[in-house]
Amino acid sequence: MKLSMLMAAAAIVAVTATGCRYDKSNEGDVPGADQAVDVGTGPSALGTDELSAEDLARMQEGTLDELADAKRFEDIYTPCTDVNFAPVYFALDSTVVPAGELGKVEAVAQHLADRQDRVVVVAGHCDERGSNEYNMSLGESRAVIVRNYLVSSGVAPDRIQTRSYGEERPAVMGQGEGVWSQNRRDEFAIFQK
Numbered sequence: 001m002k003l004s005m006l007m008a009a010a011a012i013v014a015v016t017a018t019g020c021r022y023d024k025s026n027e028g029d030v031p032g033a034d035q036a037v038d039v040g041t042g043p044s045a046l047g048t049d050e051l052s053a054e055d056l057a058r059m060q061e062g063t064l065d066e067l068a069d070a071k072r073f074e075d076i077y078t079p080c081t082d083v084n085f086a087p088v089y090f091a092l093d094s095t096v097v098p099a100g101e102l103g104k105v106e107a108v109a110q111h112l113a114d115r116q117d118r119v120v121v122v123a124g125h126c127d128e129r130g131s132n133e134y135n136m137s138l139g140e141s142r143a144v145i146v147r148n149y150l151v152s153s154g155v156a157p158d159r160i161q162t163r164s165y166g167e168e169r170p171a172v173m174g175q176g177e178g179v180w181s182q183n184r185r186d187e188f189a190i191f192q193k
Contacts, residue, residue, distance in 0.1 A: 127180035139164030
C-alpha cells in the first residue's frame with residue numbers, strides 16, 4: 001500500500017510540475033485565466049521562500065496518507081442541501097486556479113469557518129481528452145491544489161477530503177471547447193457532522 005501511495009504522489013507531482021501535453025493554442029477561455037495564481041505548489045501557498053521537489057513530494061505523500069487513513073465523509077456524515085457552491089473551472093491541462101476563480105474557493109473557506117460542524121469533499125474533474133489514468137491523476141491534482149488553498153485559508157486539514165473522477169462524470173455532454181471547458185472543474189460537496 002505504501003508503494004502505491006508513493007507512486008500516486010509521484011504522479012501528482014509529475015502532473016503538477018511538468019505542465020501540458022496538449023497544444024495550449026487550443027486552450028479555452030476561463031474567466032481570469034490571464035491572471036492565474038498557482039495556489040497549491042508555490043512557495044506563497046506554504047508561506048516559505050523555497051520549496052524543493054523533495055519537499056513537494058513529501059507534502060503530497062502526507063496528503064495521500066491522510067486521505068487513505070480517513071473514512072469517507074459520504075459514508076459517515078449527512079449531505080448539506082442548504083448550500084451549493086459554484087464549481088472552480090480550470091484551463092486545459094492545468095492545475096492552476098485562475099485568479100477569477102479564487103473567490104469561489106474563498107466562499108467555501110468562509111462557510112467552513114462559519115460552520116465548524118461541516119466538512120467538504122473537493123472533487124476534481126477533467127474533460128474527455130487524455131487517457132483515463134492521466135485524467136484521474138490530473139483530477140486529483142486539481143482537487144489537492146484547492147484543498148491546499150483551503151488549508152492555507154485556515155480550514156483544518158481533517159475537514160477536507162479530495163476525490164478524482166477524471167473524465168467519468170462530465171457536467172455537460174458533447175464535443176468542443178464550449179463543452180470541455182465546463183467539464184474541467186473542481187466541485188464542492190458539503191457534509192454536516
